[in-house]
Amino acid sequence: MEPAMRSLLSDNSRYVESFRLFLQNSTEHQCMQEFIESRLPDVVSSIGDGKSAINVLGVGSGSGEIDLQIFSKIQARYPGVTINTDIVEPSSEQILSYKERVAKTPGLENINFTWHKKTSSEFELQVKEKSERKYDLIHMIQMLYYVKDVPTTLRFFRSLLAPDGKLLIILVSGNSGWSTLWKKYGSRLPLNDLCLYITAGDVADMLSADGAKHQCYDLPSDMDITECFIDGDKNGDLLLDFLTETCEFNKNAPCELREEIFQDLKSPGCSSVKNEKVIFNNNLSAIVVESD
Ligand SMILES: C[S@@+](CC[C@H](N)C(=O)[O-])C[C@H]1O[C@@H](n2cnc3c(N)ncnc32)[C@H](O)[C@@H]1O
Incomplete structure (x- = not known):
């Protein structure tokens, strides 16, 4: 990795x-x-059977936009049943946005929210010390890149599933532009202990190796990265940072690396050109893991 570059995180x-x-x-x-509308009702259809309250754990929930959509499907399946939710999120900025979102969203009266300003491994320690709570649904959406030891983390969170509980994981898919980019440039970007370049395919392999019963779903998605190619464009610079997980990539990356990445970002392994826009392949996969 080039010394001047540091992780965006x-x-x-x-x-x-x-x-x-x-x-x-x-x-x-x-x-x-779309996945939540079409598939989630089936995924949550039996998680709360015979239970007086449903426990949900969100890991790396960000500002909670997706969490609230997930709750709406649980509420539709189990009207009026109390939902207790623990949210594990290390960013205070994101927790604040989540709380603001909850405050202005109607229909959440039967949901008890508890926020934990922690990383998943800090939460793991807390649970091991003093909690016996089991969860009917655990979700880890676009966050497993940020844990140090993915197989161990997966085993730990699977151990927290209640009978009939489900673990939902969403990550970029192995056929996405992300995968192409990471395979080629991972070693030259600030891959450090803050971020791992893993895809849903890697996680599915880990689950299979552990004999965990799971199912995978494709979530086609794209991202307009045209602005990245406009010199001095502030939004383009921020998008480039996100694509490379590098803080101020455009300013700090060596010319050679920058040129190579620019070239590849436009190439078919990462993107396609539609109506003069460069459209990056942001395909995701959802994995639903069953309790043992
Ligand atoms: C890409 S965002 C995804 C947010 C949300 N799940 C979504 O899909 O909109 C990743 C989130 O994981 C959180 N995060 C980063 N490192 C983490 C860790 N070690 N444990 C738990 N969450 C983490 C970040 O603060 C951020 O909110």
Whole structure:
């Protein structure tokens, strides 16, 4: 890795800013919403059977936009049943946005929210010390890149599933532009202990190796990265940071690496050109893991 480059995650407000822009420029949340509409009702159809309350754990929930859509499907299946939710999220900025979202959303009266300003491994320690709670649904949406030891983390969260509980994981898919980019440039970008370049395919392999019963779903998605190619464009710079997980990539990357990445970002392994726009392949996969 080039010494002048540092991980985007080391600057939380720039990370949050570039993530928001990524959401605006991509169909990331729309494709998740489609999955939630079409598939989630079936996934949650038996998680609360015979239970007086349903426990949900969100890991890396961000500002909660997707979480609230998930709750609406649980509420539709189990009207009036109390939902207790623990949210594990290390960014105070994201927790604040989540709380603001809850405050202005009607229909959440039967949901008890508890936020834990922690990373997943800090939460793991807390649980091991003093909690016996089991969960009917655990979700880890676009966050497993940020844990140090994915197989161990998966085993730990699977151990928290109640009977009939489900673990929902969403990550970029092995056929996405992300995968192409990471395979080629991972070793030259600030891959450090803050971020791992893993895809849903890698996670599915880990689950199979552990004999965990799971099912995978494709979530086609794209992202308009045209602005990345406009010199001096502020949004383009933020998107580039998000794509490379590098803080101020355009300013700090060596010329050679920048040129190579620019070239590849436009190539068919990563993107296609439609109506003069460069459209990056942001395909995701959802994995639903059953309790043992
Ligand atoms: C790409 S965002 C996804 C947010 C949300 N799940 C969504 O899909 O909109 C990743 C989230 O994981 C959180 N995060 C980063 N490292 C984490 C860790 N070690 N444990 C738990 N969450 C983490 C970040 O703060 C951020 O909110």
